[in-house]
Amino acid sequence: MIPEFEKFKGFSAKNLPKEEPLAPGHRACQGCGEVLALRMVMKALGKNVIVCNATGCMEIISSPYPYTSWTVPWIHVAFENAASVASGVESAMKVLKRKGKIPKKHVDILAVGGDGATGDIGLQWISGAFERGHDFVYVCLDNEAYMNTGVQRSGCTPYGAMTTTSPPGKKSFGQVTWKKNVPAIAVAHNIPYVATASPAYFLDLMNKVKKAALVKGPAYVHIFSPCPTGWGSAGERSIEIAKLAVETKVFPLYEVIEGRYFMSRKISKPKPVEEYFKGQRRFRHLTEDHIEYIQRRVDAEYDKLVKLSEMA
Amino acid sequence: MAKRVGIEVSIAVSEAVKLARAEVIPAYPITPQTHIVEHLSEIIANGDLDAEFIPVESEHAAMSCCCGSAAAGARTFTSSSSQGLSLMSEILYIPSTMRLPIVMVLANRALSAPISIWNDHQDVMVQRDIGWIQTFAENGQEAVDLTLHAFRVAEDRRVSLPMIVNIDGFTLSHMIEPIELPDQEEVDKYLPPFKPRRRLDPRKPITMGPVGIPEVYTEAKVAHDQALKASRKIILKAWQEFADIFGRQYNPVEEYRTEDAEIMLVTMGSISETAMTAVDKMRDEGKKVGLLKLRLWRPFPSLEFRRIAKSAKVLGVIDRCLPPGAVCGPVGEEIRSLFYKVPGAPKVFNFIAGLGGRDVTVERFEEMADKAAAYAKKRPKELYEVIGVREK
Numbered sequence: 001m002i003p004e005f006e007k008f009k010g011f012s013a014k015n016l017p018k019e020e021p022l023a024p025g026h027r028a029c030q031g032c033g034e035v036l037a038l039r040m041v042m043k044a045l046g047k048n049v050i051v052c053n054a055t056g057c058m059e060i061i062s063s064p065y066p067y068t069s070w071t072v073p074w075i076h077v078a079f080e081n082a083a084s085v086a087s088g089v090e091s092a093m094k095v096l097k098r099k100g101k102i103p104k105k106h107v108d109i110l111a112v113g114g115d116g117a118t119g120d121i122g123l124q125w126i127s128g129a130f131e132r133g134h135d136f137v138y139v140c141l142d143n144e145a146y147m148n149t150g151v152q153r154s155g156c157t158p159y160g161a162m163t164t165t166s167p168p169g170k171k172s173f174g175q176v177t178w179k180k181n182v183p184a185i186a187v188a189h190n191i192p193y194v195a196t197a198s199p200a201y202f203l204d205l206m207n208k209v210k211k212a213a214l215v216k217g218p219a220y221v222h223i224f225s226p227c228p229t230g231w232g233s234a235g236e237r238s239i240e241i242a243k244l245a246v247e248t249k250v251f252p253l254y255e256v257i258e259g260r261y262f263m264s265r266k267i268s269k270p271k272p273v274e275e276y277f278k279g280q281r282r283f284r285h286l287t288e289d290h291i292e293y294i295q296r297r298v299d300a301e302y303d304k305l306v307k308l309s310e311m312a
Numbered sequence: 313m314a315k316r317v318g319i320e321v322s323i324a325v326s327e328a329v330k331l332a333r334a335e336v337i338p339a340y341p342i343t344p345q346t347h348i349v350e351h352l353s354e355i356i357a358n359g360d361l362d363a364e365f366i367p368v369e370s371e372h373a374a375m376s377c378c379c380g381s382a383a384a385g386a387r388t389f390t391s392s393s394s395q396g397l398s399l400m401s402e403i404l405y406i407p408s409t410m411r412l413p414i415v416m417v418l419a420n421r422a423l424s425a426p427i428s429i430w431n432d433h434q435d436v437m438v439q440r441d442i443g444w445i446q447t448f449a450e451n452g453q454e455a456v457d458l459t460l461h462a463f464r465v466a467e468d469r470r471v472s473l474p475m476i477v478n479i480d481g482f483t484l485s486h487m488i489e490p491i492e493l494p495d496q497e498e499v500d501k502y503l504p505p506f507k508p509r510r511r512l513d514p515r516k517p518i519t520m521g522p523v524g525i526p527e528v529y530t531e532a533k534v535a536h537d538q539a540l541k542a543s544r545k546i547i548l549k550a551w552q553e554f555a556d557i558f559g560r561q562y563n564p565v566e567e568y569r570t571e572d573a574e575i576m577l578v579t580m581g582s583i584s585e586t587a588m589t590a591v592d593k594m595r596d597e598g599k600k601v602g603l604l605k606l607r608l609w610r611p612f613p614s615l616e617f618r619r620i621a622k623s624a625k626v627l628g629v630i631d632r633c634l635p636p637g638a639v640c641g642p643v644g645e646e647i648r649s650l651f652y653k654v655p656g657a658p659k660v661f662n663f664i665a666g667l668g669g670r671d672v673t674v675e676r677f678e679e680m681a682d683k684a685a686a687y688a689k690k691r692p693k694e695l696y697e698v699i700g701v702r703e704k
């Protein structure tokens with residue numbers, strides 16, 4: 001196991017950090033699950049961190065010059081390359097420490113991007129950074145589409161979902177591909193820590209982010225992030241929807257520590273996927289047949305995961 | 313004492329980067345830049361330079377790493393060419409407006425299609441407007457000296473801009489030339505450690521690269537333009553100090569036999585050496601031909617160029633790049649507009665030569681000088697002419 005984890009007692013409702021590295025007053029939509037998740041990520045990391053942000057909703061809403069929501073050092077360069085920017089920062093810190101030009105104290109480095117920045121356009125940059133073994137945390141905030149540009153499909157958009165570029169019509173039922181398994185791609189790089197998380201389980205989320213930071217080398221945390229604007233759901237339901245995604249097995253929570261899978265939450269009495277779809281306009285057009293197919297595939301994917309965890 | 317050695321120019325450039333004590337080097341191989349990154353990897357592997365070499369998966373990543381590294385406060389170097397530079401293109405505009413000093417040596421090469429590994433200036437000319445300081449080296453010694461100069465200028469707090477040193481691929485990068493590699497103590501005297509104005513540091517948090525709303529975007533771009541123009545003074549001063557320490561003097565525009573010259577050819581990079589031979593020959597024949605070598609390309613040295621070139625009757629500007637559908641080549645266009653409606657200004661004609669490794673011989677320079685003289689009397693239809701096109 002990873003020695004750094006032993007000292008870490010975990011966050012609890014009683015010892016939640018008070019500081020807000022991502023300050024309020026940003027311009028996210030009401031009920032945005034992505035900014036909520038990012039706030040928890042930052043609370044877990046604290047102030048001793050450098051953030052490399054990909055272009056996307058979180059970058060736009062937090063940095064309209066001359067305002068900034070960031071009370072920690074933060075850099076945005078472009079859409080697909082946050083992992084490379086983080087690689088550069090990490091390498092610079094390494095050599096500057098070695099040469100005694102900056103304090104030896106460890107500083108966490110966070111690269112953060114949306115599902116588009118991570119699973120589609122930025123995959124190569126992330127792969128390179130993971131392969132090289134830079135000591136940094138990559139967080140993907142997955143709202144299942146390109147939201148910043150107006151809700152276009154991404155590789156992480158779920159099967160059947162309506163987006164502006166996967167519209168249902170006479171000859172289409174919405175997104176035709178199954179959600180890309182980006183955490184599995186991260187695992188394939190043999191990095192020491194990969195996890196999935198949800199803002200509905202905020203202590204679990206924060207603990208995972210902290211563990212990702214503690215581990216030496218690259219770590220990846222994939223966070224489910226409801227987007228009321230893009231999903232056509234009520235802002236006040238974001239957390240409820242995030243919870244339903246876990247309870248229906250649609251978005252399972254797990255960790256992969258040094259290649260070994262651990263289920264964070266076993267769903268013994270799953271709710272039907274239909275319950276999760278309710279109240280999300282993006283799924284409104286789905287027929288019973290579609291829902292049945294999705295239910296079968298969700299169950300099968302979940303079983304595969306459980307099997308992996310039983311091999312641990 | 314600095315010693316003069318016979319050395320391949322790429323190796324000498326790597327030695328200059330070592331002498332400059334570069335700290336982070338993200339790079340991706342591409343012909344004809346490979347010897348530079350290979351030799352730097354070797355220098356670091358042998359412990360002769362305390363630096364991080366980042367073996368990135370693409371040039372886009374190389375430039376992205378450079379941004380992160382410079383923002384974190386490390387002396388940052390990379391090298392590329394042609395298709396690699398094009399792949400970086402999206403990112404190139406960013407460190408310059410963000411004022412991140414990065415030094416990049418380009419081994420200039422043609423752009424596809426057809427794929428060609430040989431030398432011309434198309435790769436850098438399409439990146440003309442990225443807002444970096446750009447110089448062109450004529451020979452191996454200059455390649456070394458301009459590399460050291462680049463770190464000095466880019467990192468100067470009054471400048472804080474990225475900088476490109478162009479060296480012609482193969483015709484310069486792969487030549488073995490006698491080059492004086494300076495002593496470490498002298499380089500240290502010339503080039504103090506990098507102390508950035510701002511850097512990513514949790515003790516002093518700042519936000520870098522925010523959204524530029526319409527109310528601030530214009531001002532950000534104007535500030536960049538002003539900074540690039542203002543860098544001229546520091547560029548000159550750093551060359552003066554270079555001369556004081558190392559004894560070699562550089563100028564933004566270099567003149568060769570321009571006294572009483574009626575025709576002046578304008579070159580950039582290593583073809584200048586052949587051009588000088590051609591000028592000597594033509595002078596022997598009694599032709600009043602001189603040569604202007606453009607060393608500084610961005611910021612464009614308008615002042616110096618106008619001062620030196622105004623006594624000519626005609627300028628034959630040579631571009632190593634053919635922009636399809638344009639009025640003429642980029643250097644030609646720049647110099648035409650510089651003299652537009654200036655009373656008594658020389659006429660400007662543009663020649664496009666040496667594409668994709670085609671040799672520009674002494675005879676070709678003679679041809680261009682003769683044509684420039686003829687065109688000064690009778691204006692041709694087009695503002696440019698491609699030299700040396702094979703009929704069969």
Ligand SMILES: Cc1ncc(C[n+]2csc(CCOP(=O)(O)OP(=O)(O)O)c2C)c(N)n1
Nearest residue numbers: 055056057079114115116117145146147148
């Ligand atoms: C190279 C490039 N292509 C496209 C864009 C346009 N663009 C900006 S943000 C974005 C989508 C972001 O989606 P995601 O990464 O999922 O983040 P979200 O906004 O959903 O949080 C796109 C397509 C860009 N900025 N750069």
Ligand code: SF4
Nearest residue numbers: 028029032057227229
């Ligand atoms: S569009 Fe969605 S992800 Fe973006 S700020 Fe609004 S709610 Fe958040």
Ligand SMILES: [Mg+2]
Nearest residue numbers: 114115143145
């Ligand atoms: Mg998204």
